[in-house]
Amino acid sequence: MSRMKELVKGFVKENPTYVQVLGMCPTLAVTTNAVNGLGMGLATTFVLTLSNVVISSIRKLVPEKIRIPIFIVVIATFVTIIDLLMHAYLYDLWKTLGLYIPLIVVNCIIMGRAEAYASKHGALDSLMDGIGMGLGFTGSLVLLGSIRELFGNGTIFGIKVWSLRVFLEILPPGAYITLGLLSGLFVFVGKKRGEKK
Amino acid sequence: MKKEMLKTGLTLMVFTVVAGLALSLVYVATKDRIKKSEISAKLEAINQVLRDPISGAIIVDEREVNEIVRREGVESRTLREYKEGTVLGPLYTFLSRDGRKVYVLSAQAPGYGGNVVTMACFIENGEGLMLNVIRVLDYSQETPGLGAKIGETTVQERFSLIPPEGLEHGVRVDKDAGSPQGTVEELKAKGIVKVSDVMTGATITPRAVTTAINLMYKYLTEEVLKR
Numbered sequence: 001m002s003r004m005k006e007l008v009k010g011f012v013k014e015n016p017t018y019v020q021v022l023g024m025c026p027t028l029a030v031t032t033n034a035v036n037g038l039g040m041g042l043a044t045t046f047v048l049t050l051s052n053v054v055i056s057s058i059r060k061l062v063p064e065k066i067r068i069p070i071f072i073v074v075i076a077t078f079v080t081i082i083d084l085l086m087h088a089y090l091y092d093l094w095k096t097l098g099l100y101i102p103l104i105v106v107n108c109i110i111m112g113r114a115e116a117y118a119s120k121h122g123a124l125d126s127l128m129d130g131i132g133m134g135l136g137f138t139g140s141l142v143l144l145g146s147i148r149e150l151f152g153n154g155t156i157f158g159i160k161v162w163s164l165r166v167f168l169e170i171l172p173p174g175a176y177i178t179l180g181l182l183s184g185l186f187v188f189v190g191k192k193r194g195e196k197k
Numbered sequence: 198m199k200k201e202m203l204k205t206g207l208t209l210m211v212f213t214v215v216a217g218l219a220l221s222l223v224y225v226a227t228k229d230r231i232k233k234s235e236i237s238a239k240l241e242a243i244n245q246v247l248r249d250p251i252s253g254a255i256i257v258d259e260r261e262v263n264e265i266v267r268r269e270g271v272e273s274r275t276l277r278e279y280k281e282g283t284v285l286g287p288l289y290t291f292l293s294r295d296g297r298k299v300y301v302l303s304a305q306a307p308g309y310g311g312n313v314v315t316m317a318c319f320i321e322n323g324e325g326l327m328l329n330v331i332r333v334l335d336y337s338q339e340t341p342g343l344g345a346k347i348g349e350t351t352v353q354e355r356f357s358l359i360p361p362e363g364l365e366h367g368v369r370v371d372k373d374a375g376s377p378q379g380t381v382e383e384l385k386a387k388g389i390v391k392v393s394d395v396m397t398g399a400t401i402t403p404r405a406v407t408t409a410i411n412l413m414y415k416y417l418t419e420e421v422l423k424r
Binding site: 032058061062063065066069070073074076077080081084085087088089091095096098167170171 | 204205208209212213216219220223224227230231234235238335337338340343398
């Protein structure tokens with residue numbers, strides 16, 4: 001049961017984007033449509049999950065003083081692996097996401113979970129934490145990307161919904177406004193659920 | 198103290214060596230597939246620009262296309278840098294089914310968020326070079342819904358079949374030419390590409406494409422055909 005809690009906490013209660021406000025750079029930059037959000041989210045989930053498991057497994061071998069450089073080596077390795085795999089098998093998405101894939105290395109969700117969670121917990125718990133946080137991040141990007149795509153381009157996942165187009169939504173201010181509204185909504189829902197309990 | 202430093206250094210080294218080993222394995226495993234993906238993406242783009250925009254038929258023997266692309270490679274390289282942008286190789290030269298020389302090359306020029314890369318096919322005819330078809334290869338930094346509409350085939354078709362006199366005038370988007378009246382085809386003869394109706398609110402991205410076309414034309418006429 002507690003492992004299940006580890007998994008689901010990243011979805012709403014400790015959502016990395018809307019509640020912890022982590023990983024803002026890719027969140028604001030790639031969410032111009034739902035597909036980009038999904039691609040970036042899944043790539044980050046892959047890196048987050050595997051780096052969490054590896055960091056948790058080697059935590060007793062890592063000297064305290066050099067833990068950060070070693071964590072970065074582990075994270076950068078997985079980012080390079082996902083970069084190579086996407087380049088090989090998902091060429092179009094790889095081209096679209098471009099620079100943002102290597103930048104997963106400096107996504108503070110990954111370093112944050114490595115330092116705050118994986119380095120202090122077992123491999124299985126860290127696996128659950130990685131998957132949960134990764135899926136929470138993916139869901140956040142897809143939600144933000146879908147809203148921006150729907151109002152900015154009239155489509156969701158490229159499928160036409162209506163002709164309404166609010167150009168502001170696909171420009172950077174649209175990302176900030178939508179992110180702010182969604183963050184408010186998540187905090188509100190979290191508080192209401194807390195009050196009920 | 199020295200011993201501790203050595204231990205720390207060795208630990209770090211072990212981790213980096215293991216990471217390097219893992220990466221080299223993935224690199225070796227994906228190397229061929231990456232090359233294949235790059236070649237097929239380039240081949241697809243070349244195949245698209247080598248088609249007659251009206252009938253859709255390929256104007257060059259397909260076996261010749263594969264053979265020349267494999268011989269010349271697909272890796273982009275700078276052919277000539279200009280103030281406005283860069284002409285990129287390889288320059289592929291084919292012979293059309295009716296015996297005319299066909300040139301395919303690329304160029305990049307600054308768009309709204311970064312460089313926009315355009316591939317174009319020019320065909321020699323009696324009067325000079327004619328622009329057959331273009332494909333915008335990279336517009337990833339352009340604004341979705343605005344500049345990124347340049348990726349749509351219907352928009353790119355507006356740049357097809359620009360006659361020699363149009364290229365000689367210098368290709369411009371209609372907004373830069375003072376939004377003149379006339380049909381899409383009439384304007385092409387003057388080197389004017391009508392995009393304001395299909396890309397409302399975005400001028401910088403199509404302008405990057407026209408700049409790229411002009412640079413490729415300049416390179417071909419000055420450096421290849423030496424006119």
